[in-house]
Amino acid sequence: MSALQPTSSALFDCRDAFAATLDRVAERDDRVVIVVNDSIGSSKLGAFRKRWPERTVNVGIAEQNMVGVGSGLANGGKIPFVSAASCFLTARALEQIKADVAYTNANVKLVGQSPGVGYGELGPTHHSIEDYAWLRLLPNLAIVVPSDPWETAEAVEAAAAHEGPVFLRITRFGVPKLPRREDARFAIGKAETLREGTDVAVVACGVMVTRALEAADRLAAGGVSARVVNMASIAPLDEAAIQAAADLGAIVTVEEHSVRGGLGGAVAEIVAGYRPCPIRILGFPGFMPTGSPKFLFERFGLTAEGIETAARQAIAMRAA
Amino acid sequence: MHSEGEQPNRAELVAKIRARASAIRKDALKMVFEARQGHPGGDMSVTDILAALYVGVLRVDPKAPRAPGRDRLILSKGHASGALYATLAEAGFLPIEALSTYMKPLSMLNGHPNRNYVPGVEANTGPLGHGLPIAVGVALAGKMDRADYRVFVITGDGELQEGSNWEAAMAAGHHKLANLVLVIDRNTLQQGARVAETNDLEPLADKFRAFGWHVVDVDGHDPDALLDAFAPSDSRAKPLCVIAHTVKGKGVSFMEDQVGWHHGVPTQPQLDQAMEELSRT
Numbered sequence: 001m002s003a004l005q006p007t008s009s010a011l012f013d014c015r016d017a018f019a020a021t022l023d024r025v026a027e028r029d030d031r032v033v034i035v036v037n038d039s040i041g042s043s044k045l046g047a048f049r050k051r052w053p054e055r056t057v058n059v060g061i062a063e064q065n066m067v068g069v070g071s072g073l074a075n076g077g078k079i080p081f082v083s084a085a086s087c088f089l090t091a092r093a094l095e096q097i098k099a100d101v102a103y104t105n106a107n108v109k110l111v112g113q114s115p116g117v118g119y120g121e122l123g124p125t126h127h128s129i130e131d132y133a134w135l136r137l138l139p140n141l142a143i144v145v146p147s148d149p150w151e152t153a154e155a156v157e158a159a160a161a162h163e164g165p166v167f168l169r170i171t172r173f174g175v176p177k178l179p180r181r182e183d184a185r186f187a188i189g190k191a192e193t194l195r196e197g198t199d200v201a202v203v204a205c206g207v208m209v210t211r212a213l214e215a216a217d218r219l220a221a222g223g224v225s226a227r228v229v230n231m232a233s234i235a236p237l238d239e240a241a242i243q244a245a246a247d248l249g250a251i252v253t254v255e256e257h258s259v260r261g262g263l264g265g266a267v268a269e270i271v272a273g274y275r276p277c278p279i280r281i282l283g284f285p286g287f288m289p290t291g292s293p294k295f296l297f298e299r300f301g302l303t304a305e306g307i308e309t310a311a312r313q314a315i316a317m318r319a320a
Numbered sequence: 321m322h323s324e325g326e327q328p329n330r331a332e333l334v335a336k337i338r339a340r341a342s343a344i345r346k347d348a349l350k351m352v353f354e355a356r357q358g359h360p361g362g363d364m365s366v367t368d369i370l371a372a373l374y375v376g377v378l379r380v381d382p383k384a385p386r387a388p389g390r391d392r393l394i395l396s397k398g399h400a401s402g403a404l405y406a407t408l409a410e411a412g413f414l415p416i417e418a419l420s421t422y423m424k425p426l427s428m429l430n431g432h433p434n435r436n437y438v439p440g441v442e443a444n445t446g447p448l449g450h451g452l453p454i455a456v457g458v459a460l461a462g463k464m465d466r467a468d469y470r471v472f473v474i475t476g477d478g479e480l481q482e483g484s485n486w487e488a489a490m491a492a493g494h495h496k497l498a499n500l501v502l503v504i505d506r507n508t509l510q511q512g513a514r515v516a517e518t519n520d521l522e523p524l525a526d527k528f529r530a531f532g533w534h535v536v537d538v539d540g541h542d543p544d545a546l547l548d549a550f551a552p553s554d555s556r557a558k559p560l561c562v563i564a565h566t567v568k569g570k571g572v573s574f575m576e577d578q579v580g581w582h583h584g585v586p587t588q589p590q591l592d593q594a595m596e597e598l599s600r601t
Contacts, residue, residue: 033464035457057460065453065487072457075442077388078464080457095447096484100454104444105436 011174015044015113017149018170021156022081023048026055032160033073035059035082037066042172043083043113063088067096067110074106079160086112086128086169087119090135101165102138109159114172116206116256117288117296124287133261135167136235142188143234145169145255147209148178151232154186162188171256173293175207178230189233191241197227200252200311201245205231205263208254208282208302215307226311231263242270250314251279254307256297259283278317280310330544333376337543340410341371345571345598347406351422353591357431358423361581363403365507365540365566366395366474370407372546373472382412385439391469392458394443396451397476397505398432405429405438413440449482451475452502456488459500459559470552474503478510481519486531492559493532500559501550502533505540507568511582528561540564571598 026032026048033055040046040058049056057073059066063084070082082089089112090097101108112131119126132143142162146152152170159166166188178194186192194209195216204212209230216226227248229241245251251271253264264281271279288296297303301310344367352358370393374380378391395404402422409416421427428437432446443454455473462469475485492500504524508515515521525535534556538545549562568582569575572594575584586594 054464059487059491062487062491064449064484065456065491068450068453068484068488069457069460069491071443072454072459073461074457075392075454076458076461076465078461096450096453099444099447100450103434 009176011176012149013174014146014149014152014171017152018111018156018168019044019048021153023051025156025160026052029079029160031077031079033057033078033080035066035070035073035080037061037063037084037088039084039113042085043111045083063092064096067093068100070108070110071096071100071104071106074108079107079109081109081111083111083113085126086115086131087126090128090131094134097135097141098138102141105140105164107163108165110165110167112167112169115169116171116173117284117293118172120292120296121290123290127288129256129258129284129288131257132167132169132234133258133265136266140165141235142166143169144188145205145232145234147206147230147232148175150177150180151186155232158186158188169206171207173207176210178210178213186232189236189238191238192230192232193227193241194230195226195228197225198248199225200250200315201227201229201248202252202254202307202311203229203231203242203245203263203267204254205234206256208256211302211304212254212307214304215311218304218308219311224311224315234263234266237266237270239270242267243274246271246275246277249277250311250318251277252282252307252310252314253279254282254302256302257283259285278314280314282306282310330547333547334543337368337371337375340375341368342598343410344371344403344406346595347409347416347419348402349572349586349591349594349598351402351406351419353586354420355423356585357583358402358585359399359583360402360586361509361568361575361578361584362397362400362476362505362507364570364572364575365568366397366400366505367403367570368541368543368566369474369503369505369546369564370403372543372550374407374411376543376547377550378472379469380440382440385413389467389469392442392455392471394445394451394455394471394473395433396445396448396473397479398445401429401431401433404433404441408438408440411440414438448476448479449484452485452488455500455502456492456495456497459492459497460495462499463495463497470499470501472501472503474505476510477504477506477508477521478515478518480504480521480524489528489531489533496532496557497559498557501562502559503562503564505566506563507566509568509577509579509582513579525563532558533561534558535561535563537563537565540566541570573597
């Protein structure tokens with residue numbers, strides 16, 4: 001068993017870490033409030049509402065107003081965590097996010113819940129595989145896609161401490177706690193190298209990081225040394241880490257997101273202007289067919305096997 | 321915190337508002353003339369509302385534009401930036417000379433206001449239907465803190481066709497935001513035509529009443545009536561909607577009630593005529 005294996009096989013719902021950490025943050029800073037669109041349950045904020053009803057704003061099913069209210073609360077000195085299903089938060093209220101949050105540079109924390117294909121069989125209307133593609137175009141807005149409960153908790157703390165707008169993408173899909181050194185620290189804008197390697201770099205975020213680590217194990221068994229980079233911070237982007245990946249000459253990106261405009265696109269933008277090399281971009285190609293998250297991950301190669309294959313392809317392209 | 325409007329004499333206050341409004345109109349028209357662009361029709365219709373608020377109502381301090389306990393004024397119809405900047409300059413938030421940079425390259429006076437550039441601006445408006453939700457958020461923050469500041473938001477009337485306003489109107493009524501005042505600049509014209517011909521708002525007062533608001537109709541060019549409408553009330557546990565009946569292009573004869581002056585730039589003779597007319601008011 002290498003150090004790369006998850007510390008246990010138990011799977012965690014990152015919303016629990018989100019809610020527990022927000023509770024701690026709210027306890028020590030009474031400026032912290034929540035704004036929801038009838039999304040208390042799906043955000044796991046029932047305990048927060050019970051403890052702090054006067055710091056809970058439920059605007060009902062009204063996302064444009066929800067984000068505008070968040071901006072106004074920030075104007076009034078609050079630190080609002082605006083928490084809703086990522087698909088509705090980021091698409092329905094995109095202009096409010098652009099003008100009232102990002103352009104205003106308001107101290108608003110947007111929390112996109114159940115992103116990616118977390119809603120599985122409910123289909124493309126409820127999937128959010130476009131969210132950080134359109135959000136990463138917006139200046140001022142930090143975007144964090146945590147990979148596990150530890151990083152989720154760190155990201156909530158970092159978002160509360162960060163003066164300015166942040167988008168947190170919190171998965172409901174079960175993930176293991178990733179193996180990390182005791183002194184591991186999360187910082188907005190910093191990539192995390194979870195495994196060193198010399199033949200290929202696998203750059204992943206969110207729920208795909210654990211699969212990237214599994215893929216590196218498989219590659220190692222075949223004599224291929226893969227670096228695994230956790231790019232939880234989509235914006236600002238750790239350009240140095242991406243350039244270091246390009247120095248290996250072969251890159252695979254993997255994300256629970258569209259293959260267009262997401263992490264893969266962001267990495268390609270940096271690599272193209274630095275040292276072009278083959279990049280295999282793994283993600284979802286379009287509107288998803290009916291299926292559970294697990295089914296959809298397997299169907300579209302978002303698995304350890306899929307990442308391993310893509311890594312071998314990228315290395316072969318470099319050699320060719 | 322101070323208000324410019326602590327004069328005991330109402331007649332003096334009204335005279336001061338009228339004089340301030342005349343100065344704002346002249347400033348704004350010169351800005352549009354020099355910038356060769358802008359929205360003079362809406363600048364002129366909203367001016368008396370802004371003058372009444374900044375001279376006689378708002379507790380704001382140009383020396384402390386972000387003081388936590390200040391009253392807030394959010395101009396949701398951000399295209400009336402000429403009137404807003406002139407108002408803020410006349411109130412001491414920025415130098416009068418800065419107005420000549422309106423929409424010039426790298427000016428802090430963008431065509432739509434930015435609170436990070438201009439002291440006294442509360443919200444980065446421009447796309448319509450954004451101000452009222454933001455105002456609801458500020459009012460909720462004030463209510464949470466049991467603060468005594470009030471939140472004013474000015475929308476256009478055509479702007480109320482945006483659905484986000486009605487989400488916010490519902491929330492304001494639900495939360496009984498008595499610290500919130502919506503002022504509708506009811507000039508009855510939108511960019512392309514009459515509001516009534518485009519997508520009618522009537523019965524507008526009834527709509528807001530149905531959403532849980534207290535509604536008053538006033539002449540939006542009468543400082544006395546505006547001061548009465550904006551007076552705080554301890555007995556009213558509802559948000560206040562002031563439908564301010566205005567004339568687009570007010571104060572400039574050839575602009576008044578003309579849809580073509582939504583945007584539009586006066587010629588030099590037109591500017592001269594406008595200045596002459598505004599000096600008479």
